[in-house]
Amino acid sequence: MRDGPILEVDGVDAHYGDLQALWGVSLRVDQGEVVALIGPNGAGKTTLLRAVAGLHHPSAGDIKLRGQRVETFPAHRIVTAGVVLVPEGRRLFGGMTVLENLEMGAFSHRARAERFETLRSALEIFPVLAERASQRAATLSGGQQQMLAVGRALMGLPELLLLDEPSLGLAPLVVENIFGVLREINERGVAVLLVEQNARMALELATRAYVLEQGRVVLHGSATELLEDERVQEAYLGYRGVAGVHL
C-alpha cells in the first residue's frame, strides 16, 4: 500500500496577478494517508488546493502525482489522474438533481466505466442521498449538500481526495458525521488532504499535518505532535481563546 508519495508539492509559488499568495510551499501526501492543512484565513490554503487540483497554475515550483509532474495540467486532467477536489462552498450543480450531480462526478473516462458500481457505494455511504435522488441539489440542506459534494467527488474514483473546509457552515453533529465518513473513505484506501478551520477535528483525523501562515509552511509533523504543540494549541485549538472553531 505505501508505495511512496502520491502527492509531492515542491517549492510552489502562486500569484494572483501581482499579488503573491504562496511562497515556496512544499508538502507531501503518502498513499493512504490523511494529511491536514491548517492555518488562519487568507493563509493560502485554498490557493494551494486549487493549485494541486489544476485550477490555478503555480508560478514556480512543481507538483507531482506519483512522480509525474502535473502543475501545468488543466483541472479535468488532474481528475483523470486520480485527484479530486471537493471545493470550498460545495459548488454543486444546483439546477441538476442529486443523481445528476453524482453522475457528473464520474464524467472522466477512468471513472465512467464503473459509474454504476461507484454510484451504489456512494449511495451506501450516504443513504440520505438515495432518498433524495431526484431532488434538485439546490433544495438540499447544508449538510446534505456537503455529503453530495463528497459523494460527487468519490464518483471520480479518486486515489487522493482534496477537501476545502468541509465543515464550514455545518452543525456540529453533521460535521461529526462527515468526518466519520472521511475516516471510512480513508480506510478504503483513499488518501486525503484536508484543509480545515476546525483544527482539532482535522488533527484528530489526520496522520500528519502542516500549518500554513501567510503563504508559507511554518510547522509540520505528525498530527499528535501538532496537537501537543503549544503554538498550535494557542493559535488554533482555542486554548487561551484566540482563534479557531473548536468543539
Add this chain to the structure above:
Amino acid sequence: MNLEPVPQLLVFGVFVGALYGVAAVGLALVFGVMRVLNVAHGELLMIGGYASFWLFTLWRVDPFVSLLATAPILFVMGLALNGGLFSHVVRLDEETKIKNSLLIGFGLALILQNLAIQLWTADERSVTAAYSGLGLQLFGIVFPYTRLGGLAAALLGIFALHVFLQRTYVGKSIRATAEDWEAAELAGVSVRSVYLITFALGSALAGVAGTLVSVGFTIAPSIGLTWTIKALVVVVLAGLGNVFGVFAAGVLLGVAEALSVLAIGPAYREVVGLALFLVVLLLRPQGLFGAR
C-alpha cells in the same frame, strides 16, 4: 381571403414566433453556457438560409431535407469560429469577456454580411417549393404547408435539443458547465471541449433556423442583424432557464407582433419587440421564464 383577420394573424404570429424561438435557442445556449453573446448569430442564420437556398436551386433538395446538410455545415463553421475566434476571449473575466465577445461578434457580423454580398449579391432570395402556395383550410383559417412544416421542424428541433441536454452525458456536461464551470472541470469535464461543442451546436441551430426562414421568408445578406436582434429580444424576454422557455418567448413575441399589426399597423412592428424588451428589462430583468 381573410374572413377573420384576428385568428389568421394569430396563427401567423405563432408560425413566425416558432422561428423566432429556434433562432433564439442557439443564442441562448451559447450565452447560458459560455456567457458569450454572439451578435453574429444572425449572420450564421443567414448562411444557413443561403445553404438551403442553393441546395434547392442547384440540386432541387427540398429545404426540410436539406436540414440534414445545413445543420452539419453550420456545426463545422461553429467549430472553426470558436476555435479561431471566441475561444480567445472565453477565459477572460466576465465583464471583459462579454464586452470583447460583443465586439468580435460585431466585427464578424460585418465581415460575414459583406462576404455574402460579394458572393451572392444583395438580392433577396427565397425557396419556393412545389407546395409553397398550398395549405390547409380549417375554420376559415389558412395553414400554409410551408409554415406548418416550419413549426413542426422547430418543435422537433427544440425537443431534440431538450432530450440531448437532459438525457445524454455530453448534454449534462454542458448543463453542468453552465451552472458552474469550475465545478465542472473539477468533475473531469473539459470545459474547453464543452465550449467548442456548445458554440458549434448554437451555430447549427442558427443554420436550422436559417433553413426554415428560407422557406417562405426572405434570405438576403442584410437579414443577419435583424434576426440577431430578434433572437436577442427573445432571449431577454425568456431569461435564462430552459429551452422550452426560450421557445415560448419566441412564440409570444411572434403573437405580440401580429396583434400589434392590428392595433398600430405594420410599419411599427419592430417597435413592439423593442418596447417589450425595454419593459421586461425594467420590470422583470430575469425574464418571463427565467430561473435566476
Add this chain to the structure above:
Amino acid sequence: MLRPLLLLLGLAVAALVPFMTQRTDALNLLFLLLLYITLGQSWNIVGGFVGQTNLGHAAFFGTGALVARGLWTSGVAFPLAFLAGGVAAAAAGIVVGLPTFRLRGAYFAIGTLAVGEGLRITIGNVFPLITTLPVALIATYDLSARYYLALGLAVATTLAAYLLLRSRVSLGMLAIREDEEAAQATGVNPLRHKLAALIISSFFAGLAGSTFAFHQVGYYPSAPFSPIWTFDALLVTFIGGAGSLAGPILGAAFYTVIREVLAVNLVQVHQVIFGTLFIIVVLALPGGLVDAWARVERRFRPAGRR
C-alpha cells in the same frame, strides 16, 4: 508646451483648407473624416471612458439627422434644427439608458443594438422615400460651410471630451470602467454617471447627425440609422485607442487614409478588411494605435526610465 502648439497649428491648417482647395471630392473626404472624429469621440465617452459598449450609436446619429432634416426642410432656421437634432438624440439616450444601464453591461449593448436596428427599420417603414433638399436650399449650397460645421463640431466634441476627462465626474466614470462594484462601494452612483456620459455622447452624435443632414442633398431617412455608422465609430475609436482623447482622431485619420489608399470600389471588400482589422485590434491590440505608440516609446526610452 509642444503639444498645444502643434494642436493649434493643426487647427489653423484645417481651418484654411477650403481656401487651399475647392475640390468637392477633397472637401467631402475631409468632411467625412471630421464626421468620423465626432462619431468616434462621442462613442468614446461612453465606450472608452465608462467602458460601456454602445452598439447602437447609429440610433443617435440617425435621430439627430431625422429631426434636424425634418425641421430644416420645413423652414426652421438651420442652427435651431441643428441643436434640436442633438437634443432629440440626447432624449433618445435617456430612453435607452434608463432601463438598460441598471443591469449588466451586456444588456446595454444589446439594448442599444436592438434600438438602433428597430429604429432603422421603423424609420424605413414610415419614411420610405428619399429626402431631397428643396430647390431653394440646393441653390445656396456651400460645401465649405458644411466643412466648417464638421470641423467645428469635431473640435467641440473633442473639447467636451477633454473637459469631461479633467472634471471630477470622470473619476467616477473611469472607476466604473475598471470595476463597477468597487466603484459603487466607494460611493460612486453608477447609473447617474453612465446616464450623464450617455447624454453627452448621444447629444454629440445627434449633432453629427444634424451635420450629416445638412451635408447630404438626398438620402434615405433610414440610412444614417445603418449599423455601419456604429461600426465606423467603434472601428475608428478602437484602432486609435479607446479611452484616450487622441484615439478617435488617430483612428479616423488612419481609417480614412487607408480607405482611400485601398481605393477599392467595392464597398464590401473594404468592409471585410476593416472588419478583420477590428477583430485583430480587439484581440491583439486592445489599446489601439495610441497604446502601440506608447509601447514603442517605452522600448526606445533610455534605460531606467520606465
